[in-house]
Amino acid sequence: MKILALDVGDKTIGVAVSDELFLTAQGITTIERVGIRKDTTKILDLVREHNVGTIVIGLPLKMDGQDSIQTEKVREFRTMLENKLRSCGLQNVELVYQDERFTTVIAEKVLIEADVSRAKRKTVIDKQAAVVILQSYLDRNYSCTMV
Secondary structure (H helix, E strand, O other): OOEEEEEOOOOOOEEEEOOOOOOOOEEEEEEEOHHEEEEEHHHHHHHHHOEEEEEEEOOOOOOOOHHHHHHHHHHHHHHHHHHHHHHOOOOEEEEEEEEOOHHHHHHHHHHHOOOOOOOHHHHHHHHHHHHHHEEEEHHHHHHOOOO
């Protein structure tokens, strides 16, 4: 089983997937938003294709930790995705939130350090943000402490 991460925005959804040992996150795609039903169907296809047991959804909180308008949109997206998973026999897939404050800033820095052009950064920033969301989730939940 693998873990899938989503950076849900109004126009796109960045997607990343873990390796089977839960050590690393790799960006796999950016979904252009066309409608919540079609968007969630694409995610279900990825869940099946990558044998996903958990979906980590980035939660865009305000700097003070409070919900924003975008937070509510993401919560609604999760509810729709949860219903779709259940109706397709994938009710065992766990959905969890991961605080995504600063993920876009971190993703931007990673891309700049990799010398990715400004035009190219625009096309991969959401996918890279999903990588940051997933890697922070993996590090928090699956990393071993060295003694």
